[in-house]
Amino acid sequence: MGLRLRVDGDVVRGEVTFDRRQQGAPGIAHGGAVTTVLDDAVASLLVVLETPAVTANIHVDFRAPTLLHHPMTVEARATGRDGRKLHLTARLLDERATVVAEAQALFLAVDLEHFAKGGEALPEAWSGWGANAPG
Numbered sequence: 001m002g003l004r005l006r007v008d009g010d011v012v013r014g015e016v017t018f019d020r021r022q023q024g025a026p027g028i029a030h031g032g033a034v035t036t037v038l039d040d041a042v043a044s045l046l047v048v049l050e051t052p053a054v055t056a057n058i059h060v061d062f063r064a065p066t067l068l069h070h071p072m073t074v075e076a077r078a079t080g081r082d083g084r085k086l087h088l089t090a091r092l093l094d095e096r097a098t099v100v101a102e103a104q105a106l107f108l109a110v111d112l113e114h115f116a117k118g119g120e121a122l123p124e125a126w127s128g129w130g131a132n133a134p135g
């Protein structure tokens with residue numbers, strides 16, 4: 001789907017165009033693919049927040065069909081923090097700036113050790129990111 005995300009101040013913005021690989025109903029992106037984009041966008045806020053965290057839950061409202069082959073934009077921002085709980089939100093908009101889907105996500109800050117459970121080496125760049133972890 002060629003999702004490209006960038007940090008713009010305290011907001012994450014990006015572009016994505018869904019194609020047949022993400023099709024649900026004919027000509028329309030599958031809701032799971034839309035959710036993946038929204039989850040990825042809010043997860044990218046962790047760079048802004050400098051906090052290792054994982055998705056605890058994500059609620060998505062599908063407002064309009066997300067059409068294949070139409071360039072969409074996504075934007076994500078943090079709305080609040082309560083201890084380990086990070087409240088994050090993202091919107092997917094079509095070329096007319098109509099919101100086609102929006103998400104509210106709860107991320108929970110974790111120690112970097114959480115990611116070691118995957119059994120893979122962690123990126124070197126993450127080593128300095130532990131300062132805001134809960135432990």
Ligand SMILES: CCCCCCCCCCCCCC(=O)SCCNC(=O)CCNC(=O)[C@H](O)C(C)(C)COP(=O)(O)OP(=O)(O)OC[C@H]1O[C@@H](n2cnc3c(N)ncnc32)[C@H](O)[C@@H]1OP(=O)(O)O
Pocket residue numbers: 039043046047049050051052053054055056057106108110126128129130
């Ligand atoms: C600096 C940056 C570093 C960069 C790192 C980049 C990482 C990139 C990674 C990219 C990732 C990309 C994104 C991905 O794909 S992340 C992949 C998908 N997500 C996961 O795999 C997470 C799996 N779940 C867990 O590991 C645990 O359940 C977690 C860690 C989430 C919580 O287990 P933990 O044992 O730690 O916490 P707790 O149970 O003591 O609960 C604590 C508090 O939280 C509240 N609560 C818990 N769950 C929920 C819920 N579902 N809804 C509402 N509330 C919930 C709970 O009531 C309690 O509240 P309170 O009673 O205190 O009020």
